[in-house]
Amino acid sequence: MAELTRTAAEDRGAWKSKIGFILAASGSAIGLGNIVFFASNAYKFGGGAFYLPYFIALFVLGIPVMIIEFSLGTMTGKSFPVAMRQLVGKKGEYAGWWTISCALFITMYYITILGWALTMLVGAFGGLLTDPAIAPFAGMDSPSDGPNATVYFFGMIATWAPMLSVAAIWAMTILILWRGTKTIEAAVRIFVPLMWLFMVVLIVRGLTLNGGVDGMLYLFTPNMDGIMDVNVWQGAFAQMFFSLSLGLGTMTAYASYLPKDADQINNSMVVSFLNCGFEFIAGVAIFSMLFAFAIVPSGGTLSLSFFVIPQGIAEFPFWIKGFGVFFFLLLVIAGLTSAVSLVEGIASPLIDKLGISRTKALALVMFPGIIGSLAFALPQVIDPAISSGGTLGFSLLDMLDHWAFSYSLLIGGLIECVMIGWVLGADKLRTFVNEHSKFTLGKWFNVQIKFVIPIILSLVIGGTLWQDLSGGLYQSDTDFGSFGWLPAAIPVVWIISTLVMSAVLTNRPAHDHDPHNVSNPA
Numbered sequence: 001m002a003e004l005t006r007t008a009a010e011d012r013g014a015w016k017s018k019i020g021f022i023l024a025a026s027g028s029a030i031g032l033g034n035i036v037f038f039a040s041n042a043y044k045f046g047g048g049a050f051y052l053p054y055f056i057a058l059f060v061l062g063i064p065v066m067i068i069e070f071s072l073g074t075m076t077g078k079s080f081p082v083a084m085r086q087l088v089g090k091k092g093e094y095a096g097w098w099t100i101s102c103a104l105f106i107t108m109y110y111i112t113i114l115g116w117a118l119t120m121l122v123g124a125f126g127g128l129l130t131d132p133a134i135a136p137f138a139g140m141d142s143p144s145d146g147p148n149a150t151v152y153f154f155g156m157i158a159t160w161a162p163m164l165s166v167a168a169i170w171a172m173t174i175l176i177l178w179r180g181t182k183t184i185e186a187a188v189r190i191f192v193p194l195m196w197l198f199m200v201v202l203i204v205r206g207l208t209l210n211g212g213v214d215g216m217l218y219l220f221t222p223n224m225d226g227i228m229d230v231n232v233w234q235g236a237f238a239q240m241f242f243s244l245s246l247g248l249g250t251m252t253a254y255a256s257y258l259p260k261d262a263d264q265i266n267n268s269m270v271v272s273f274l275n276c277g278f279e280f281i282a283g284v285a286i287f288s289m290l291f292a293f294a295i296v297p298s299g300g301t302l303s304l305s306f307f308v309i310p311q312g313i314a315e316f317p318f319w320i321k322g323f324g325v326f327f328f329l330l331l332v333i334a335g336l337t338s339a340v341s342l343v344e345g346i347a348s349p350l351i352d353k354l355g356i357s358r359t360k361a362l363a364l365v366m367f368p369g370i371i372g373s374l375a376f377a378l379p380q381v382i383d384p385a386i387s388s389g390g391t392l393g394f395s396l397l398d399m400l401d402h403w404a405f406s407y408s409l410l411i412g413g414l415i416e417c418v419m420i421g422w423v424l425g426a427d428k429l430r431t432f433v434n435e436h437s438k439f440t441l442g443k444w445f446n447v448q449i450k451f452v453i454p455i456i457l458s459l460v461i462g463g464t465l466w467q468d469l470s471g472g473l474y475q476s477d478t479d480f481g482s483f484g485w486l487p488a489a490i491p492v493v494w495i496i497s498t499l500v501m502s503a504v505l506t507n508r509p510a511h512d513h514d515p516h517n518v519s520n521p522a
């Protein structure tokens, strides 16, 4: 009987409470981006020099785009491509599926990095079970030499162990998504408070280290030196989109499980501030350790969290294993709640469009997804002469990350603003948002969506492309040996496969199982 009285919305899924939604959306936003990528970007771009572009990115782009993505979900009660179809027609759906296809690629390597974090977590225990004398993060070939996180990391990725971890992370992700909002909400109620707690422990530890406060000062002291450098701005904008989980349809999927009258200005502010607050705290914790141990990070984005911080932790005066485990458990938990949202952002449009069951949709995402994640964890060493990027998987990941991170989210955001601003009409969205919100958005919001954001995003995307085409691509001297064709093949495979996937899915007839569908197949 209860089955019969359930509404269509409840069948699709619905958050039990506003707090459930806030936890899930902030769990999506807070992830590897806040811990791994933020600290290394802030370091690369000169600490205090990063803040002006960062805050501009938050207020001018981040919060407005989040308001749009959340509102698409509540306006239509559907996930991103289907919502775009209803609001702006077929070209909107095509763009929608393109972003979802990009999300699939990002999910693949995001989960590989999580798999590495899980294997580092095991390394943090050292020889706890086998030989307690073996230090945490001791190199696999020379365990008696003591901790050396860099050697441990590159030794570890050249084994098959990360493949197991990748499979374990995929299994956990699917398990959390099994019953939709019900299981997601149950998981984030535990994981999100836990990651805040772990972060507080780490920041207290970092700041109480000798010299730790200097790291915080480096991070916060304004520095205008880099402000004219276009790379700083590009870095801040791409970081903001990734960190807030924008441009990939994820936030629309989560918002589609909210009631129509949800206050999306309030939700966007709360989620953005929780995310950026966490990012700051993470930055302080990491920078305080860097300064306390006078470590100068070098190398790629992953180096800070995967070998610099563990190396710092290994020099703690006490409870090394505990803090090492803490740090990687934090990475795994934070990344897992983000991976869950990425997969939900891909699975829910398949359910909405094709009318298939959740189990089928999850299987459709998982099979290609797990193959990709495993490929990035491939342990074959292709260039033994270099100490980083030595495995085939690592190099593949690095190259795909370049395309996916620098381009797809920002292009997704650009298309979204142009279509909503010009085709649907910025005023329609603004009126809808204002009807349900305590604060109201003025006419300036129309200018923001129609002009300001598209112009800024076009400049940033154009600038990155210009740099890539003028020879800066990858900036790596890895010798790929017989895999020399890979660097050129990656962007081609990425572009062609995402375009084909979007064409196929857009042209599939919709399974219209919602009698209240107000579709506008223009």
Ligand code: PFF
Residues within 6 Å of the ligand: 028, 029, 030, 031, 032, 033, 034, 103, 241, 242, 243, 244, 245, 246, 248, 249, 250, 251, 338, 339, 341, 342, 345
């Ligand atoms: N925001 C996540 C992080 O900071 O790690 C990553 C992410 C999740 C990006 C979901 C995009 C997305 F749709």
